[in-house]
Amino acid sequence: DDVLVKLEQEHDVSSAAINAWIKPLHIKDVQSNKIILSLDAKYDERGIQFIKKKMYDFYISLAISDLTGKKYDIEFELEKEGEKPQETPAAAPEHDNNNLNPRYTFDTFVIGDNNRMAHAASIAVAEAPAEAYNPLFLYGGAGLGKTHLMHSIAHYIIEHNSSLNVLYVTSEDFTNEVINSIQHKKQEELRSKYRNIDVLLVDDIQFVIGKESTQQEFFHTFNALYNSKKQIILSSDKPPKELDVLEERLRSRFSWGLPVDIQPPNYETKVAILRKRAELDNIYIDDEIFDYIATHIKSNIRDLEGALNKIKVYSKLNKKPIDLELSKIALQDLIDNKTKQAITPELIMQTVAEHFNIQTSDIISKKRSHDIAYPRQICMYLCKKMTDQSLVKIGEIIGKRDHSTVIHGIEKIEKDLDKDPELSKVIDVITKKMD
Numbered sequence: 292d293d294v295l296v297k298l299e300q301e302h303d304v305s306s307a308a309i310n311a312w313i314k315p316l317h318i319k320d321v322q323s324n325k326i327i328l329s330l331d332a333k334y335d336e337r338g339i340q341f342i343k344k345k346m347y348d349f350y351i352s353l354a355i356s357d358l359t360g361k362k363y364d365i366e367f368e369l370e371k372e373g374e375k376p377q378e379t380p381a382a383a384p385e386h387d388n389n390n391l392n393p394r395y396t397f398d399t400f401v402i403g404d405n406n407r408m409a410h411a412a413s414i415a416v417a418e419a420p421a422e423a424y425n426p427l428f429l430y431g432g433a434g435l436g437k438t439h440l441m442h443s444i445a446h447y448i449i450e451h452n453s454s455l456n457v458l459y460v461t462s463e464d465f466t467n468e469v470i471n472s473i474q475h476k477k478q479e480e481l482r483s484k485y486r487n488i489d490v491l492l493v494d495d496i497q498f499v500i501g502k503e504s505t506q507q508e509f510f511h512t513f514n515a516l517y518n519s520k521k522q523i524i525l526s527s528d529k530p531p532k533e534l535d536v537l538e539e540r541l542r543s544r545f546s547w548g549l550p551v552d553i554q555p556p557n558y559e560t561k562v563a564i565l566r567k568r569a570e571l572d573n574i575y576i577d578d579e580i581f582d583y584i585a586t587h588i589k590s591n592i593r594d595l596e597g598a599l600n601k602i603k604v605y606s607k608l609n610k611k612p613i614d615l616e617l618s619k620i621a622l623q624d625l626i627d628n629k630t631k632q633a634i635t636p637e638l639i640m641q642t643v644a645e646h647f648n649i650q651t652s653d654i655i656s657k658k659r660s661h662d663i664a665y666p667r668q669i670c671m672y673l674c675k676k677m678t679d680q681s682l683v684k685i686g687e688i689i690g691k692r693d694h695s696t697v698i699h700g701i702e703k704i705e706k707d708l709d710k711d712p713e714l715s716k717v718i719d720v721i722t723k724k725m726d
């Protein structure tokens with residue numbers, strides 16, 4: 292119990308996480324330098340992987356060494372069904388057996404330009420299952436929030452509509468179930484289980500594709516649920532039309548409802564997500580550190596959170612407060628090899644396009660509307676300032692324009708910079724995104 296208190300108060304482990312993940316652990320054995328914890332039989336191997344991923348083993352070891360003054364290695368094993376744990380198990384949280392991460396709710400989801408549609412559609416489906424969009428198909432790259440949104444929908448429906456039978460599975464779960472049912476000749480059982488569901492969420496559906504009998508089974512499940520007006524929610528790393536080996540009949544079904552994408556977050560959204568994360572973890576972190584992380588970690592939100600965790604752990608290990616200097620050291624490995632990219636006209640166009648929410652192809656296109664032409668001129672200005680390319684070359688790269696157009700563009704931005712402080716802020720943000 293003391294360990295639990297310490298974890299919560301000093302190690303920023305949320306009480307939801309403690310209920311879901313730490314309380315189902317039982318002390319199995321204490322050896323001279325090792326503690327073996329067993330995980331409740333309701334969980335499986337993935338539970339242990341999850342605990343390790345979240346570094347709870349590290350925090351537990353830290354808390355125990357604080358309390359006992361002695362360092363133990365922590366090992367995990369799974370309890371078998373029926374094996375009695377030594378301690379009385381803690382009261383299970385209400386929905387702990389449904390594969391849902393308690394942290395992934397709408398409350399903790401930060402809305403940005405990159406995910407606004409996906410979020411709105413998810414809310415609509417959560418509020419009116421099978422009435423708004425069916426199926427809801429969320430797609431986007433790794434670590435951008437698809438699973439978070441799916442869990443949020445499931446949590447919301449379970450809470451507000453408790454009579455509905457909600458099932459969230461990963462493609463892997465589903466595939467395993469199908470394989471097992473075939474092995475044990477229990478296909479009928481599996482079918483009736485899935486046909487009794489009101490809301491089915493299948494995460495990372497791309498992994499079902501190409502696995503013949505699984506895909507077949509899924510097709511039947513999909514049809515049965517769809518025809519009886521049950522809600523189906525799917526996620527994938529690609530839009531339906533790009534799921535190559537998918538049978539045509541499934542592809543078209545996936546597009547019946549609403550396919551919505553999630554894009555990588557822009558700078559502002561990254562900062563908002565980091566701020567939210569720190570707030571949820573109850574730690575104070577200075578804005579300049581958020582700025583540093585957001586400008587240096589380019590890829591996805593999972594990496595952003597990883598960076599924040601790294602800083603937290605580094606500060607704890609070294610017993611130093613979190614400041615910019617410490618953050619830079621903590622993130623050294625993550626950042627060095629990613630940011631030493633040279634600044635090229637291509638990178639500039641890509642960054643500017645991202646900032647203005649347009650396509651790189653717009654910048655090099657012939658379009659002359661202000662919302663495209665102005666970012667294009669900013670590109671010209673930045674290319675002159677930040678690269679060694681000649682004006683002729685810059686014009687060539689930015690859509691085969693002659694060099695007088697480039698000069699005109701650069702002069703326009705220089706003039707505007709003199710009178711418009713907002714513009715210099717914009718240029719500043721874009722420049723930061725590239726370094």
Ligand code: ADP
Nearest residue numbers: 399400401433434435436437438439564592593
């Ligand atoms: P995906 O399923 O698309 O690979 P996840 O849903 O697993 O991505 O998201 C990766 C991590 O980023 C999770 O910890 C999630 O909570 C977090 N995350 C993603 N999008 C957001 C958001 N908009 N607001 C807050 N956290 C987010």
Ligand code: MG
Nearest residue numbers: 437438439494
């Ligand atoms: Mg996911």
